[in-house]
Amino acid sequence: MTLSSYVSRINQIDATQLDTEIYKILKNQIKEIARYSGPGKIDKWQAEVDVLLKFLIWKFSLQRGSSTFGQQLLNLQYANINQKKAILYLILSVLPQYLKDKLSNENISDRGMLIQSLKSFIDWTSNAVSFLELINLLYFLHQGVQSRVIECLLNLSSQSITTHRPRTIGYSYMTRELLWHGLMELFTIGIPMINFHYLKYTVTRLWRRPELVMRRSFPVMDAATKCAYCEENPILPSHAGCTHVFCYYCLQAHFTAMNVFHCPSCNAKLHAEDMKRYTIASAPSSDDEDSDDSFERMDNG
Incomplete structure (x- = not known):
């Protein structure tokens, strides 16, 4: 043939x-x-x-x-x-x-x-x-x-219909292929090593004014409460030391990237060891809330 x-x-x-x-x-x-x-x-x-x-x-x-x-x-x-x-x-x-x-x-x-x-x-x-x-x-x-x-x-x-001929590959083509594969390897190895969460909050803190008012350390959750990060209804509500509630995965994702980050709503410094699941049983009583309010009023005064 x-x-x-x-x-x-x-x-x-x-x-x-x-x-x-x-x-x-x-x-x-x-x-x-x-x-x-x-x-x-x-x-x-x-x-x-x-x-x-x-x-x-x-x-x-x-x-x-x-x-x-x-x-x-x-x-x-x-x-x-x-x-x-x-x-x-x-x-x-x-x-x-x-x-x-x-x-x-x-x-x-x-x-x-x-x-x-x-x-x-x-x-x-x-x-x-x-x-x-x-x-x-x-x-x-x-x-x-x-x-x-x-x-x-x-x-x-x-x-x-046409006669098959061996394909001729030029030097410029091989150079482009080598450069492209080299860049792809660099991106696939380097991009996962960049802490985008840390960079994001470092940039946002440049123009965010810190809040000096003392607040309650335990959040109060109701039907209108939204996640402080994704602004949706909290899924598996969690908190880490400020008055805001987060989704479990929103908070855990940040603590996986870094041990400390600032709350996007109140700029409070949150630590990974303070992360807890929000439960009604652990919510403060009305007496505790009154004492916290009086403490806040005294601090503001």
Whole structure:
């Protein structure tokens, strides 16, 4: 086998898949057009519409040349196809599926025995073809030629239109690739080592004025309480020494990055060892709150 006639297995399979995808795209476009007509008017003619669509695809591909649309996209063609084989290709790819679709949509319970026997024969033939497709696929993976049963029946083999040449890789291309991979390794190693939480709070403290008023060290939570960091309803409410409540994961994420950080609302310094889950049982009593309020008033005075 010469170099120009060799076609890889993956290219042959891709050409078949591209033909199927092109057919599905055109079929979906026809459905979109038919959507604006009355319901059910196109459905009863769906088998005929599919035949017409496949005929048009065949007419503008195999009839005018020696390759399908999928093969044209991959620079492939059939080496030994002629007009007779092209017509047989159309009949074998359209007629069995048309009979199967037509009989499956018809109510044959009130038809004669001939129609029922024909439907049984079509179903048996369809199962046999599916089995042959499986056997042919295994043979194709071993030999690398004729990926479809219809190609075996018509003795069609694919070949490349262009001669395969080794790819030339220049020095500038290799340099760019080496620089790019070097930068990617630098970023993947260096970025996780940067403490973004510390940088964020260091920058925000530059223009935030510290609060000198003494506050209660225990928060009071009600229905309107929001997380001091994400400003959402606290999930697993937690606190760490100031009057504000945090989500557990918001607070734990900061303490994982650094042992001490400042509350984004009151600028109080919070320590990792002071982190606790908020519970109603641990909330201060009214007497404690009164004493804390009096202490705050005295401090303000």
